Amino acid sequence: MKVLDIDFIRQQFPVFQTELGQKVGFLDNAGGSYVAGAVIDRLTDFYTNYKVQPYGANPISNQAGEAMDEGRSTMAALLNVPMERVTLGASSTQNFNTLTIACTPLVQKDTEVIVTEQDHESNIGGWERLCQRQGATLTFWKVNPETGELDLEDLEKLLSPRTVILCVTHSSNIIGTINPINRIARLARQNNTRLVVDGVSYAPHSWPNLDELDVDAYVFSTYKTYGTHQGVMVVKESFLEELEPQCHFFNVPYPYKQLDAAGPDHAAIAALAGIGDYFSTVYEHNFGSSGEVPLHEKARVVSALMHQHETELSAYLLDHLKDLPVRIYGRSTSDGREANIALASPKVPAKALADGLVAYDVAAKNGHFYAYRLLETMGVKDLNDGVLRISLSHYNTREEVERCVKGLGELLYQLEF
Incomplete structure (x- = not known):
């Protein structure tokens, strides 16, 4: 079974050649992803x-x-x-x-x-x-x-x-x-x-x-x-x-x-x-010369590999969040959901968690994310503080997610007491 070559993927994004790009685990992808080098070139x-x-x-x-x-x-x-x-x-x-x-x-x-x-x-x-x-x-x-x-x-x-x-x-x-x-x-x-x-x-x-x-x-x-x-x-x-x-x-x-x-x-x-260049490059790296394969088929095949990797990361994240004193919004497993996970603590503001993760070199964000009516219906009282959202992309690594879990566990303990 094909798996995504993360080292190759990260080589396609110039940000990962920068000091901050290598240091920070960027887990705020739902707000906007990193830009592929092929797009920047054009x-x-x-x-x-x-x-x-x-x-x-x-x-x-x-x-x-x-x-x-x-x-x-x-x-x-x-x-x-x-x-x-x-x-x-x-x-x-x-x-x-x-x-x-x-x-x-x-x-x-x-x-x-x-x-x-x-x-x-x-x-x-x-x-x-x-x-x-x-x-x-x-x-x-x-x-x-x-x-x-x-x-x-x-x-x-x-x-x-x-x-x-x-x-x-x-x-x-x-x-x-x-x-x-x-x-x-x-x-x-x-x-x-x-x-x-x-x-x-x-x-x-x-x-x-x-x-x-x-x-x-x-x-x-x-x-x-x-x-x-x-x-x-x-x-x-x-x-x-x-x-x-x-x-x-x-x-x-x-x-x-x-x-x-x-x-x-x-x-x-x-x-x-x-974007087409990027999908084609990843396709050819995984499957060889693309020949007459239509671009939309390349994108779908490559996207399936990306999705598989993201699902593994989100499964790990969700499994470890269960052990923390937080409410997970949505399903507690990766089945039927994307790698986009919102959570909240009954005792610690979401902003305090987002700010605290910076010390662990993890970038996440809090707020209502323009889903104001959904969070209001689900009982979130302070919509400005909202929830902490951890959103993954295919270029994220297991180590970044592990660091996020470690940071959340320590922050929840420190800030609750």
Whole structure:
């Protein structure tokens, strides 16, 4: 069975050649991952050689346009979708906000939008504002307050012919549970409800397979998948046809521009091609010459290796957290959840734990992580302090996780007494 070559992986990230990068165990990956060297190389190349307005006749401008096209086409190839279906925005939050406004023709006075208590606020707030403007109904699919999980039977009771849009996260950035998207989709389709999925927390741990997911819109962030700070939104053609374009009128004929409400970051888009370079490099290191293997297949195979490594690390972490006086939010085993673990002590503030881990050369963070409504429902009293979140990536090592466990154990003992 293939295993991830961590030494090789870490060689692909320049940060691990720096003093701090070698010293600090970075366990705050859900807030943004380290950037692969291949991405940095492309970004540097753009800024160095052709940081000009693209798509002009002169050779410098021409190169800029070609680099942007390669970045856009690489992202489409990684997801195995036509380039016309990919909208690139400044962030997933911006993409969600743009999408909600574009849904104005669908969301009318006698209609309903369902969102979940489990979601990041980015996939709630825009829908809430849209419903308020349109006089539509916003309904919450509530979580179990103890587990934070969603029950499909509850959704079945909520859905009705009035429900035009259902919004759900692929996996929670707090409890880590991976939601059964296609089972949710089957329920939604019975009412002709469009399904919008937030994949921001999921994509860093398992590369999205949009061939298998029955979704109308899927959104995630490339700055959490080793790339530049961009949001990716893939919208099904039939859904896009129902939406109100948010672009300049003369860009309406171009599907990938219809939901682009702002001028794009040219260099950041060009650098996205480096994510494809990274997946290809790791694939070839593990499986030899890639030949005619499509890029999306390379990404899925490599991502499976990454996920396997992360699952082993999270299993170790969860197993040792059970021995500490903390509440683990979500499942206490790695089954059915991503390597993204939130916890809290009844006696020690989450910020004190995050600050204390610095002495152990471990970087983690506390807060509500924009899942304010979920933590509120799960009984967190101080939402500013929130929870301590330990989020792993495939380049993390067992030693870093062991150091985190040791630090938490000592800090909890010291700060409780």
